[in-house]
Amino acid sequence: MGSIWEYANPVKFSRTVSAVLPYVAAAALGCLAVGLVWGFFFTPDDYRQGATVKIIYLHVPAAMIAINAWLMMLAASLIWLIRRHHVSALAARAAAPVGLVMTLIALATGAIWGQPMWGTWWAWDPRLTSFLILTLFYLGYIALWEALEDPDTAADLTSVLCLVGSVFAILSRYAVNFWNQGLHQGASVMRVEAVTGADTEEKVSNVFFAPLMVCMAGFVFLFLALVLLRTRTEIHRRRLKAIEARERMA
């Protein structure tokens, strides 16, 4: 009793998901509603950025989830490769589209925010570029899952891709830093103050910080709810395929 590996059993996992999901979904909805309404209606404008500072409540949590979703996929892939639990592989598959949508939100809000603040929708700033590359990794990962017929082969190959992709994502991050320094320094001064999490704590007062934390929690719960739901869907789909295959055999 109490071991986390119990949930490697698909039936037990599905049952637990069904029990837990309403609460997680409610928590997500509650936190998002409170955080976004608080942030949108009841926080003052920033003295330098005006009302655009309100975008932070979507931009920062989405970016955080986008990165952590990949880390979660990495962990799930490792668990699948080492312990061969199907639920783990399916969870990685379920998380990928969520992560992709989060990167899209982060990029879209970033572009919309960047337009008035730095006068451009897009700059080849290291941070933005790394995120774009992350989006490409998500796309490749999802495409590989879709392309392969056999579920176990697909799980294995996507896991290997996830591991290799993680290494290259980090390499790209440093490479992009290097490359951008070579091209134009100083273009990111505005945005570093505006966007990075560390600076938010230092530079942005508590007025913005508290609702931001609530939104972060909301996004985390939302991610959790979506991954649980989608993993259960994947489990169902897998079982469905197995039954259909057996019917064809009979």
Added chain:
Amino acid sequence: MIALLLRDLKLAVRAGGGFGLALAFFLIVVVLVPFAVGPNTSRLAPIAAGVLWIGALLACLLSLDRMLALDHEDGTLDLLATAPIPLEGVVLVKACAHWLTTGLPLTLVAAPLGVLLNLPQPGYGWLVLSLACGTPALSMIGAFGAALTVGLKRGGLLLSLLVLPLYVPTLIFGAEVARRGAEGLETQVPLLLSCAITLGVLAAMPFAAAAALRINLR
């Protein structure tokens, strides 16, 4: 292993092996660029190094799916998997053969093509050097992508989608060497980093590619 290398080289050079295809593609890309951006030499010169790198990278990508797919179709790959040499070695040899038939010729023709794009005088040596250092990584990463998609009927497009993001570090450092070289700047740091990426890829990637290949051959 040497026999395998020679066999792959022979197959590639033979008609229909796709040996000249990458070179022709590279040439066409380079010829098309001035049509797109205009014939102004002062505009072509600063982008020449980058265009040559992109052209070489795409030409390299073009021939990746034949690296393993043909051997998979006729069953050679299954034989190689049971052969006494480890699969990691097979993948390394395959990547090596791919480089000798694609990366190396691309490196050699890059300098003449640089003339077409008005590459600044000091850039030629650095361009060739950066391609020589970078293209082995392209072949090796490509071998990994080919191993991932070898079982698929139409893996070509997916292969590009998987491999292109993995090419980012190599491209950045390689093109940076060529660009800085062309502008007469210091090139040691990106050159060393580019070599580091290539060596790291050559050391680690055969294992990942062989793992993917084993899964596909199960």
Added chain:
Amino acid sequence: MMPELGKYAGTVLSAYAVSLALLVVLVLASIVAARRTARQLEDAEERRKHG
């Protein structure tokens, strides 16, 4: 009730609209897929028992 957004009203509102639209699409797609597979699975299990 609407806060004073000033000249950035369009910016802020479009950012919220885009993000919420993407989130809603994601959530709805997940729920629809979940419902559909659950129903298909139920049918299949029925067939297995009675067929």
